[in-house]
Amino acid sequence: MPETSPALAKRYAALDGMRGLAALAVALYHWGLATTPIVPAGYLAVDFFFVLSGFVIALTYSERLAGTLSAREFMIMRVIRFYPIYLVGHVLGFLRSMAMLVAGNPNVRGGTELALATVFGTFMLPVPLDARNLFPLNVPSWTLFLELLINVAFALGMFQLSNRALAGIMAVSAVVLIGFTGPPHFMDVGYSAATLPLGIARVCYSFPFGIILFRMLGTQPRRSSWLSFIPLGVLVTVLAWTPGEAQRGAWELACVFGLFPALVAAGIRLELPAALARPFEFLGAISFAVYAIHGPLIIFVNKLTEKLSLDGWAAVAVYLFILMAAAQAVASLFDAPVRAMIGKWRRQRRVVAG
Secondary structure (H helix, E strand, O other), X not given: OOOOOHHHHHHOHHHHHHHHXXXXXXXXXXXXXXXXXXXXXXXXXHHHHHHHHHHHHHHHXXXXXXXXXXXXXXXXXXXXXXXXXXXXXXXXXXXXXXXXXXXXXXXXOXXXXXXXXXXXXXXXXXXXXXXXXXXXXXXXXXXXXHXXXXXXXXXXXXXXXXXXXXHHHHHHHHHHHHHHOOOOXXXXXXXXXXXXXXXHHHHHHHHHHHHHHHHHHOOOOOEEOHHHHHHHHHHHHHHHOOOOHHHHXXXXXXXXXXXXXXXXXXXXXXXXXXHHHHHHHHHHHHHHHHHHHHHHHHHHHHHHHHHOOOOHHHHHXXXXXXXXXXXXXXXXHHHXXXXXXXXXXXXXXXXXXX
């Protein structure tokens, strides 16, 4: 879900930083589910990602789709972008399940359920018979599935819709979210078959908002400023804090409907000082891998920290170090070479065919 576009990496270090921090927030949220809660609202990062994705896709592909780029070619490019890192997460999820089966864990899926999850997941498809999770081997993959679906919609005509039409899609989605999200999960929905319609509403609100932000701000002048650290700090604060139960629903809707788009808008207009941009560009570069592989890694790192008698923040530090190192390795040693190889093969096919 969080990914680095070449155009974005070169031009928007502040957005890269926010994307990287949001990916780590999701990873810490899921770590907290298995241990002690750390980033209680980390799941809201998904809505931030969808806004950012709408901006990135519109920035990178709107003119090309209006020109010679076909919807089919666009989707091939998107699958190539997603699949290698997605596959790593899927395989890690399978290995985790096998390890849990061998250990006799009663909560792990086996037999037909594991086979279905493996086969369907290999093709980036949700498991139709599983009511708990659409992607049992790597739960966060549901967002990547919805990202691909909204990319299909973008290529088939969403990129040509007027801002008014996009606002109409957003309005319908907002009504659905207001009407059907609430306790106990609030906006932490979309990962199961029962809540998939709400996940669709999440992406159908935030992604079009990102497109509108591109149209409004994508060509506006930008300036390097220390003020660019404010949206980064606000994003981290929002994901690390949650209000009381009575206010939680309204607060989360406010974040989705207004605050996250405002943070993306700030990242579009304000750039990090060049001398300080590199660490945030690094976070952006590994963010997709962090998001895709963190789930399956949790159980392995948890076992490691138990053996080392580490807990609390020491265990969190080990988790983050291993996760970021693994994400960097996956991104640079697997994803980049595989996509380069696929690109070379496709170019050679065109030469032979042409």
